[in-house]
Amino acid sequence: MMRSKLFSYILRKVFRAVFTLLLLSTLVFFALRLSGNPARILLSPDAPPEMVAAYAERYGLNAPLAEQYVLYLRNLLSADFGSSYINSKPVAAIIIDRLPATLELGLSGIVLAIFIGIPLGLMAALDRSGPIDKYAMTLATLVYSVPSFFFGVLLMLLFSVALRWLPSSGSDTWRNLILPAMTLGIGNAALLARFTRSAVAEIMQQPYILAARARGTPRSRIIVHYLLPNAGIALLTVIGLMIGTTIVGAIVTETVFAWPGLGSLFVSSVSSRDIPVVQAIVILSAATMVTTNLTVDFLYRVADPRIRTAQR
Amino acid sequence: MSASTGICESGVKLDSTESQSSKDSPAHCAQKAVTAGSLSVRNLTVLLGKNGRSVPIVQSLSFDIKRAEMVALVGESGSGKSVTCRAIMGLLPGYMQRTGELFLGGAEIPQGRVSAQTAMVFQDPVGTLNPVRTIGFHLKEVLSLRRSIRGALAYARAVELLRQVGLREPERAMTLYPHQLSGGMNQRVGIALALAGNPSLLLADEPTSSLDTTTQAQIMDLLAKVREEAGLAILFVTHDLGLVSQRADRVIVMYGGQMVESGTPRDLFENPRHPYTAALIASLPRVGGEHGQLRSIPGKVPPPGEGPAFCRFADRCSRADETCHAIAPPWITIDPNHLARCHHAAR
Numbered sequence: 001m002m003r004s005k006l007f008s009y010i011l012r013k014v015f016r017a018v019f020t021l022l023l024l025s026t027l028v029f030f031a032l033r034l035s036g037n038p039a040r041i042l043l044s045p046d047a048p049p050e051m052v053a054a055y056a057e058r059y060g061l062n063a064p065l066a067e068q069y070v071l072y073l074r075n076l077l078s079a080d081f082g083s084s085y086i087n088s089k090p091v092a093a094i095i096i097d098r099l100p101a102t103l104e105l106g107l108s109g110i111v112l113a114i115f116i117g118i119p120l121g122l123m124a125a126l127d128r129s130g131p132i133d134k135y136a137m138t139l140a141t142l143v144y145s146v147p148s149f150f151f152g153v154l155l156m157l158l159f160s161v162a163l164r165w166l167p168s169s170g171s172d173t174w175r176n177l178i179l180p181a182m183t184l185g186i187g188n189a190a191l192l193a194r195f196t197r198s199a200v201a202e203i204m205q206q207p208y209i210l211a212a213r214a215r216g217t218p219r220s221r222i223i224v225h226y227l228l229p230n231a232g233i234a235l236l237t238v239i240g241l242m243i244g245t246t247i248v249g250a251i252v253t254e255t256v257f258a259w260p261g262l263g264s265l266f267v268s269s270v271s272s273r274d275i276p277v278v279q280a281i282v283i284l285s286a287a288t289m290v291t292t293n294l295t296v297d298f299l300y301r302v303a304d305p306r307i308r309t310a311q312r
Numbered sequence: 313m314s315a316s317t318g319i320c321e322s323g324v325k326l327d328s329t330e331s332q333s334s335k336d337s338p339a340h341c342a343q344k345a346v347t348a349g350s351l352s353v354r355n356l357t358v359l360l361g362k363n364g365r366s367v368p369i370v371q372s373l374s375f376d377i378k379r380a381e382m383v384a385l386v387g388e389s390g391s392g393k394s395v396t397c398r399a400i401m402g403l404l405p406g407y408m409q410r411t412g413e414l415f416l417g418g419a420e421i422p423q424g425r426v427s428a429q430t431a432m433v434f435q436d437p438v439g440t441l442n443p444v445r446t447i448g449f450h451l452k453e454v455l456s457l458r459r460s461i462r463g464a465l466a467y468a469r470a471v472e473l474l475r476q477v478g479l480r481e482p483e484r485a486m487t488l489y490p491h492q493l494s495g496g497m498n499q500r501v502g503i504a505l506a507l508a509g510n511p512s513l514l515l516a517d518e519p520t521s522s523l524d525t526t527t528q529a530q531i532m533d534l535l536a537k538v539r540e541e542a543g544l545a546i547l548f549v550t551h552d553l554g555l556v557s558q559r560a561d562r563v564i565v566m567y568g569g570q571m572v573e574s575g576t577p578r579d580l581f582e583n584p585r586h587p588y589t590a591a592l593i594a595s596l597p598r599v600g601g602e603h604g605q606l607r608s609i610p611g612k613v614p615p616p617g618e619g620p621a622f623c624r625f626a627d628r629c630s631r632a633d634e635t636c637h638a639i640a641p642p643w644i645t646i647d648p649n650h651l652a653r654c655h656h657a658a659r
């Protein structure tokens with residue numbers, strides 16, 4: 001009985017996730033084709049009509065849109081993203097080639113954000129209107145309101161151009177990772193710091209904190225057993241959101257630092273109208289978001305006894 | 313139950329305009345009654361705001377609570393009951409400061425330290441427990457912190473405590489989270505947690521306000537039981553004069569941060585001498601009365617630092633005259649246990 005209820009819950013969630021993805025894929029398909037015959041846009045305006053026709057033939061662009069759509073969906077289901085309009089390589093291979101670089105960058109950014117943002121927010125909240133709260137939080141607000149490419153350029157000017165400490169582009173050594181990871185991570189660090197601060201401040205106002213203090217619970221224990229687990233539950237959503245939007249966030253950063261990942265691939269594919277690649281990247285980042293959402297949802301049930309036991 | 317004394321063992325001098333402290337509370341108590349009761353509060357004042365302007369939230373409270381005595385602290389919202397509890401507990405926020413002395417079993421409770429002899433029960437039973445930890449965690453934690461009991465012994469003691477406060481399946485309750493128990497059951501857990509540290513004083517800040525009437529009565533019974541068994545001194549905070557009329561040994565009425573009247577429930581109900589106490593009693597819903605209509609007192613308790621400075625009640629009092637707006641009212645002794653602080657208390 002208990003088990004079947006949980007099972008149907010999971011099924012419902014997964015079904016909703018799949019439906020979201022399907023809806024998104026459909027939107028992507030039609031949106032990308034609204035701008036006209038890709039063959040015509042792809043080739044230069046003065047390309048001979050035979051060439052356009054041959055192109056359209058080769059990529060199945062002559063079939064009615066509905067037929068193309070059905071084919072597209074069927075291919076998607078078998079994880080076939082088609083092949084690039086530009087170099088005819090399978091899209092899946094192109095993406096797999098670029099994925100590790102983005103994962104490396106994205107993970108570094110997230111780790112950076114977590115290790116800077118959470119402690120900062122925590123310290124600010126535990127020492128309200130202390131120096132960290134005053135200066136670091138003002139800085140975080142400032143950082144958060146500045147677009148990340150601005151940071152990227154700023155960091156590059158400082159560390160690459162002026163100080164010549166770190167390379168400004170490429171991905172040959174670990175030193176190449178530092179600036180783009182900072183660019184990607186710093187906005188999220190600021191976001192996390194602010195969120196952590198308000199979550200912690202709110203928890204410290206809760207009656208169970210006062211009650212614990214009345215029972216003589218030392219501050220360190222209050223932080224470890226009362227504050228952190230409760231704050232962690234509140235932070236789960238934000239961290240999930242951060243991970244979910246990593247690919248989108250990487251687009252700007254990778255372009256600024258010529259980092260050879262999915263982000264820069266996306267930008268170049270858009271400008272060359274390589275629709276299969278563009279649509280694959282959009283679907284992939286949507287899938288990342290949907291998957292992290294789903295994961296966060298399940299983690300909640302593990303972490304929060306109020307939800308975990310309510311299911312019974 | 314032993315007959316309780318009033319604010320002070322030997323009553324109050326009536327010539328109480330001689331100095332600031334005697335005006336606010338009987339000063340000679342401070343020397344005398346230190347060992348008499350389990351808790352002695354002398355001139356307890358809580359100031360809000362540390363530097364620059366500071367306003368009193370609680371002003372010159374003096375009272376005693378003996379072993380196994382339950383004293384009720386009543387007053388409308390904002391009269392300073394919770395702040396009084398937090399001050400006694402040693403848990404005032406950083407921007408509040410207490411002055412005056414607190415003695416527990418004869419020993420002074422130092423400033424700003426949580427007293428290990430004191431335990432507190434709160435208004436929101438579920439909210440005062442950590443939502444992501446089990447009942448067992450809470451009990452074992454306090455047993456370890458306050459009594460140095462750990463391991464299997466702590467488990468056994470925790471189960472015993474839960475049984476003592478009336479949980480039917482204590483072993484099962486140990487594994488449950490707060491939200492899995494009802495408000496009343498959580499409040500029993502709250503009381504078990506308070507008892508776990510073997511306190512001599514229990515501060516109960518509206519422990520039944522969020523519970524239905526039946527549960528309320530059960531919790532009151534439980535408090536009465538533990539008071540007998542453990543010889544606890546209990547300070548019981550409530551809005552509800554009706555609730556304390558049968559339960560408390562003595563009642564302290566607070567208004568605007570000050571004590572205004574103190575006596576047995578019988579004194580207060582049959583012979584209220586402070587117009588505020590009289591108004592509180594008049595506002596009680598009467599059994600069989602006009603449909604239990606609650607007549608509230610017009611106006612509100614003035615916030616700290618605002619409102620009349622002499623008699624805090626002067627702007628709402630029907631008997632106020634020029635004296636009330638110009639001179640702080642003295643403590644009037646009606647009988648040794650019954651005191652009121654009003655110019656017209658003597659009638």
Ligand SMILES: Nc1ncnc2c1ncn2[C@@H]1O[C@H](COP(=O)(O)OP(=O)(O)OP(=O)(O)O)[C@@H](O)[C@H]1O
Pocket residue numbers: 360369387388389390391392393394395396405551614615616
């Ligand atoms: N943390 C605080 N900061 C500033 N003022 C406070 C704080 N806590 C209480 N006060 C003020 O002190 C006064 C007394 O508050 P307190 O909470 O002690 O009242 P109370 O008698 O417990 O009321 P209630 O019946 O509503 O619980 C109120 O005017 C309140 O606004």
Ligand code: SF4
Pocket residue numbers: 586587588623624625626627629630631632633636641653654655656657
């Ligand atoms: S002192 Fe005056 S204003 Fe205050 S309660 Fe008594 S009669 Fe009313």
Ligand SMILES: [Mg+2]
Pocket residue numbers: 393394395517
């Ligand atoms: Mg209160």
